[in-house]
Amino acid sequence: MATQASRAAARLMISPAVVLLLLWMIVPLGMTIYFSFLRYNLLMPGTEAFAGFDNYKYFLTDPAFFTSIKNTLVLVLGVLIITVGGGIALALLLDQPLWGQGIVRVLVIAPFFVMPTVSALVWKNMFFNPVNGLFAYAAKAVGLQPFDFLSQAPMFSIIIIVAWQWLPFATLILLTAMQSLDSEQLEAAEMDGASWGNRFIYIMVPHLTRAVTVVILIQTIFLLSTFAEILVTTNGGPGTATTNLTYLVYMQSLLQFDVGGGSAGGIIAVILANIVAIFLMRMIGKNLET
Amino acid sequence: MGQIELQKVTKSFGETQVIPPLDLVIGEGEFVVFVGPSGCGKSTLLRLIAGLEDISSGTIKIDGKDATDLGPAKRGLAMVFQSYALYPHMSVRKNIAFPLKMAGMEKAAIDAKVEGAAKVLNLGDYLERRPGQLSGGQRQRVAIGRAIVREPAAFLFDEPLSNLDAALRVNMRLEITELHQTLKTTMIYVTHDQVEAMTMADKIVVLHAGRIEQVGSPLELYRTPRNTFVAGFIGSPKMNLLTGAVAKARGVETIGIRPEHVAVSKDSGEWQGRVTVAEHLGSDTFLHVNSDHGGMTVRVGGQMNVGHGDTIWMTPDANHLHRFGADGVRIA
Numbered sequence: 001m002a003t004q005a006s007r008a009a010a011r012l013m014i015s016p017a018v019v020l021l022l023l024w025m026i027v028p029l030g031m032t033i034y035f036s037f038l039r040y041n042l043l044m045p046g047t048e049a050f051a052g053f054d055n056y057k058y059f060l061t062d063p064a065f066f067t068s069i070k071n072t073l074v075l076v077l078g079v080l081i082i083t084v085g086g087g088i089a090l091a092l093l094l095d096q097p098l099w100g101q102g103i104v105r106v107l108v109i110a111p112f113f114v115m116p117t118v119s120a121l122v123w124k125n126m127f128f129n130p131v132n133g134l135f136a137y138a139a140k141a142v143g144l145q146p147f148d149f150l151s152q153a154p155m156f157s158i159i160i161i162v163a164w165q166w167l168p169f170a171t172l173i174l175l176t177a178m179q180s181l182d183s184e185q186l187e188a189a190e191m192d193g194a195s196w197g198n199r200f201i202y203i204m205v206p207h208l209t210r211a212v213t214v215v216i217l218i219q220t221i222f223l224l225s226t227f228a229e230i231l232v233t234t235n236g237g238p239g240t241a242t243t244n245l246t247y248l249v250y251m252q253s254l255l256q257f258d259v260g261g262g263s264a265g266g267i268i269a270v271i272l273a274n275i276v277a278i279f280l281m282r283m284i285g286k287n288l289e290t
Numbered sequence: 291m292g293q294i295e296l297q298k299v300t301k302s303f304g305e306t307q308v309i310p311p312l313d314l315v316i317g318e319g320e321f322v323v324f325v326g327p328s329g330c331g332k333s334t335l336l337r338l339i340a341g342l343e344d345i346s347s348g349t350i351k352i353d354g355k356d357a358t359d360l361g362p363a364k365r366g367l368a369m370v371f372q373s374y375a376l377y378p379h380m381s382v383r384k385n386i387a388f389p390l391k392m393a394g395m396e397k398a399a400i401d402a403k404v405e406g407a408a409k410v411l412n413l414g415d416y417l418e419r420r421p422g423q424l425s426g427g428q429r430q431r432v433a434i435g436r437a438i439v440r441e442p443a444a445f446l447f448d449e450p451l452s453n454l455d456a457a458l459r460v461n462m463r464l465e466i467t468e469l470h471q472t473l474k475t476t477m478i479y480v481t482h483d484q485v486e487a488m489t490m491a492d493k494i495v496v497l498h499a500g501r502i503e504q505v506g507s508p509l510e511l512y513r514t515p516r517n518t519f520v521a522g523f524i525g526s527p528k529m530n531l532l533t534g535a536v537a538k539a540r541g542v543e544t545i546g547i548r549p550e551h552v553a554v555s556k557d558s559g560e561w562q563g564r565v566t567v568a569e570h571l572g573s574d575t576f577l578h579v580n581s582d583h584g585g586m587t588v589r590v591g592g593q594m595n596v597g598h599g600d601t602i603w604m605t606p607d608a609n610h611l612h613r614f615g616a617d618g619v620r621i622a
């Protein structure tokens with residue numbers, strides 16, 4: 001695209017797509033912002049009126065709000081730690097030449113293809129259930145009292161469910177990174193007298209930082225809006241023990257029919273997500289530069 | 291320190307035997323070059339010595355001690371890889387210091403050694419850079435630096451110059467040879483380039499399909515190649531190998547004559563031929579000739595005025611004529 005004319009033509013031809021994408025994003029965002037300033041409850045149709053920042057005030061002063069922020073962070077961090085740690089371990093294992101490697105790889109990737117609602121239900125009913133669950137069965141087999149995961153350690157249980165779904169993604173990315181490590185580097189380190197542990201710390205981990213960064217960034221984006229797993233297992237409870245920001249917005253707007261309050265929560269969630277994004281890019285974004 | 295002995299060493303990858311039983315002794319302080327065409331097993335042999343591959347059978351002795359089952363770190367050998375294998379996230383200083391750090395040496399001692407190596411290799415100004423910010427030749431030097439700080443019993447080089455451009459290659463060739471003269475450590479050097487082999491080696495090992503075709507000094511190989519493979523591989527341009535009537539007339543299957551051992555005349559001689567291409571190098575001219583006995587290459591002085599299409603006469607120097615039997619082996 002060297003000439004002025006061709007550049008102008010390129011802009012003209014790309015503009016419909018850009019405009020469509022812009023509208024696609026701007027219209028819902030604009031409407032959400034608009035609703036967030038209205039007193040708008042579905043149970044009282046026809047009473048919409050401008051409410052100023054009242055909706056924001058109610059949402060921010062709701063005692064559940066800070067709990068939900070804390071829950072969101074705990075959930076994201078917990079899942080990140082498990083998936084990155086487990087992902088590295090699995091990538092190291094799968095990188096070894098082992099018999100039936102192809103099948104093992106497919107098995108590892110499988111959870112990624114299971115819908116969140118389904119996997120959460122499977123975990124809830126098949127594993128965590130204190131009466132019929134496999135964990136309860138195992139506990140009883142060794143003579144222990146079954147543990148009711150979802151009511152006694154609800155956040156931990158949700159983290160396990162979500163981590164199980166995201167582990168394949170992390171493993172896949174880290175495995176690819178692992179395989180792109182020049183084997184001569186490892187051999188050179190081996191000749192230099194580095195033990196396996198030292199090769200891991202000094203050669204593999206630095207090589208994996210970029211992939212780990214990608215995993216953290218992408219997963220954080222999705223984990224901030226975890227919803228289905230909570231809805232089908234704990235419904236945000238007991239109390240607000242597993243209510244994250246997304247679930248709080250859902251409760252506000254759909255369980256209490258308060259569209260205005262829900263919209264205000266949505267906007268706050270958007271702002272917080274951006275803060276997290278900026279924070280993350282500052283912290284680890286430099287790993288992505290070459 | 292630095293004597294290596296291979297006894298009946300073999301290597302197979304699955305069903306395919308890459309190295310058939312092989313015996314070789316590498317003397318202390320020698321500069322040994324493994325040379326052979328691509329895929330003949332040079333790297334494999336070097337990696338067997340390094341301990342990066344397990345041998346399928348046989349024994350490897352280093353300084354008289356059985357090293358067959360020792361890990362690569364325990365053999366006291368250092369290797370320079372074709373890709374240099376520098377650690378990309380570490381500075382040059384950290385790269386060179388890495389083996390010392392792994393050996394648990396003190397920081398002050400490490401620094402002194404790294405500075406010393408950097409001085410020898412002219413890397414002083416680059417110590418804080420990353421490998422990605424260096425040129426090919428500099429990376430090569432860092433890789434060598436990482437090897438020499440360990441003071442190994444022997445250095446192993448796997449085609450270390452093949453990623454460099456021609457001019458730099460000649461330079462690095464000299465530097466490595468000088469390094470060998472300074473350190474006097476055993477060096478094993480793998481290359482597919484016979485010019486490198488001829489110019490650098492004390493002893494050349496010619497490999498072909500995993501077998502050793504001949505071991506000897508560069509001039510031995512040049513003067514008395516043991517078979518047609520070595521004859522054709524060592525020397526540049528290649529030796530002319532003629533079969534058929536000319537060879538039969540001398541009672542053998544194949545005769546060989548190097549381009550520099552043929553007298554060329556425009557009016558009389560033993561064999562006649564037509565020049566197809568004349569390559570003028572200034573001091574010499576190489577003539578590619580279509581002769582009665584097949585394609586040949588001959589060398590003439592740069593002042594001789596011949597070109598494409600000229601008819602010339604060639605007379606081989608009887609003292610430098612090589613004769614080979616039906617099995618390709620030299621007949622003395």
Ligand SMILES: Nc1ncnc2c1ncn2[C@@H]1O[C@H](COP(=O)(O)OP(=O)(O)O)[C@@H](O)[C@H]1O
Nearest residue numbers: 303304308326327328329330331332333334335
């Ligand atoms: N890891 C391996 N698995 C199977 N075959 C191999 C392996 N490494 C090398 N080979 C084979 O061994 C032969 C010699 O390889 P190599 O030693 O790399 O040759 P060179 O270095 O002389 O070019 C080649 O035919 C190659 O295909």
Ligand SMILES: [Mg+2]
Nearest residue numbers: 332333334449
């Ligand atoms: Mg090779």
